[in-house]
Amino acid sequence: MQYSFREVHTLNLLHDNEEYSRRFNIPIDLKLMTLIILLVVGTAITCGIIFKVDKIVPAEGVLETRARLFEVRAVESGRVSEVLVTEGQEVVEGQPLVRFDSHLVALEIERLRQEKQTLRRSIWTRYYELEPVANGHLMEHFSTQLAALDDSVSALGYQTYLRRQLEDVLATLEQSQQVLQANVDTSEERLLIATATRDMEADEVARLGRLVERGAESTASLESARKRLQELEGNVVSLRGSIRSDQAELARLAVEMEQRRNDFRVERLQQIQDDLDQYRQAELNLARQQRILSEMEVVAPFAGRVDNVEVRGPGEALSEGDALVHLRPAFNEDDLQIEIEIPSNYAVWVEPGMEFRASSLGNNPDDHGYIHGRVGFVSSSSEDTEDGQRRYRMRGEITEINLTGRSVPPEVFLRPGLQLSVEIKSGERRLISYLFDPFTKHLRTALSEPS
Numbered sequence: 001m002q003y004s005f006r007e008v009h010t011l012n013l014l015h016d017n018e019e020y021s022r023r024f025n026i027p028i029d030l031k032l033m034t035l036i037i038l039l040v041v042g043t044a045i046t047c048g049i050i051f052k053v054d055k056i057v058p059a060e061g062v063l064e065t066r067a068r069l070f071e072v073r074a075v076e077s078g079r080v081s082e083v084l085v086t087e088g089q090e091v092v093e094g095q096p097l098v099r100f101d102s103h104l105v106a107l108e109i110e111r112l113r114q115e116k117q118t119l120r121r122s123i124w125t126r127y128y129e130l131e132p133v134a135n136g137h138l139m140e141h142f143s144t145q146l147a148a149l150d151d152s153v154s155a156l157g158y159q160t161y162l163r164r165q166l167e168d169v170l171a172t173l174e175q176s177q178q179v180l181q182a183n184v185d186t187s188e189e190r191l192l193i194a195t196a197t198r199d200m201e202a203d204e205v206a207r208l209g210r211l212v213e214r215g216a217e218s219t220a221s222l223e224s225a226r227k228r229l230q231e232l233e234g235n236v237v238s239l240r241g242s243i244r245s246d247q248a249e250l251a252r253l254a255v256e257m258e259q260r261r262n263d264f265r266v267e268r269l270q271q272i273q274d275d276l277d278q279y280r281q282a283e284l285n286l287a288r289q290q291r292i293l294s295e296m297e298v299v300a301p302f303a304g305r306v307d308n309v310e311v312r313g314p315g316e317a318l319s320e321g322d323a324l325v326h327l328r329p330a331f332n333e334d335d336l337q338i339e340i341e342i343p344s345n346y347a348v349w350v351e352p353g354m355e356f357r358a359s360s361l362g363n364n365p366d367d368h369g370y371i372h373g374r375v376g377f378v379s380s381s382s383e384d385t386e387d388g389q390r391r392y393r394m395r396g397e398i399t400e401i402n403l404t405g406r407s408v409p410p411e412v413f414l415r416p417g418l419q420l421s422v423e424i425k426s427g428e429r430r431l432i433s434y435l436f437d438p439f440t441k442h443l444r445t446a447l448s449e450p451s
Helices: 005-016 018-023 028-050 103-133 136-145 152-156 159-163 165-214 219-295 344-349 431-446
Strands: 052-065 070-073 078-083 096-100 297-299 304-309 323-329 336-343 355-360 370-378 390-402 419-430
Touching: 052 344, 096 323, 103 136, 103 152, 103 159, 103 165, 103 219, 152 159, 159 165, 165 219, 219 297, 336 344, 336 370, 336 419, 344 390, 344 419
Parallel strands: none
Antiparallel strands: 052 336, 052 419, 070 323, 078 096, 096 297, 304 323, 336 390, 355 370, 355 419, 370 390
């Protein structure tokens, strides 16, 4: 708009006039309002430049637990005698769940204990029988092996009789040796006498022979003397044969005694080793049966809740590996995690380690609080979902659970499968950028080629 010289001159004159000038002044309240508006706008722009807010990426998640449903199975075959729990019951670690009939196992354990006792008594019996005929090194070796076995023989006090068993076995042979030795001694004495008598008779035959040659003695006397000499010679030969026979029998008895000692020693050694092997096998069998007996009462491996009882009742015959009870672990906040799904267009903003907070989907967070955590895992590629959108799968590790305003225990609210609304903090952004976003978006669109 343009003004003429006359109009401008008239306005100047009116301005110089105090009466008219007062009518055309701006009101104070308008000036004050304008100043306030300018201050507010200036303050808002200043705060928008200085202050930052969290940049939030929206996502959805499901509360999950690492503790899965556990299936308790029968370790051994058997017949159920008692079911000790019901569905929904809380159990503690080690609490009996199902009890099997253990009568046959108890009988087998008693039989094995009796077998061990018999073997221990047999081993110590052979040990004391072997002790007099074995060397010290061998007995020391056996003493080390038998140190863990109770000495039931020594407790009864008849180990002295066992040490003399070989002596009793050899006593008959020793008596035979003594008789034979006495016969040999007697035969040797008789041999000496017979030899001396023979020599004297030989001298008599020689004397009679000289007398017969001189004609001083008859031939009949000489023949009679020679006959007696032959009888004496046969007696000497017979005595010598008897002595050799008795000496051979003595040698045979000595060999037999030594053989019996060796056989006695070897037999006891073998019996001890065999009994030790059987004893160790009995111990293994007993340990196995005791383990089976302990497994006849199936207990809870951890604290939890009985989710389902598969056993129909007492008397049911079950095989090894059959399911007995389904057990759900007790509530533990450390086992909780969140499976997060995020739209693919937001995935560029999220990376492992970012903080998030989650609340029940569709509910006011002020009514139940928040779950805080960090993003732990981000899938390398997106997946198709039921709604046809591409989403990335993530896993959130929970760091804090804040259920303010809730009067129920956490395990009642934080149940696996709870759907959550998740807000992931992907960084910070100045407030001013939100004000200029519409303008910058349209500016970028305006400066680009139309599509």
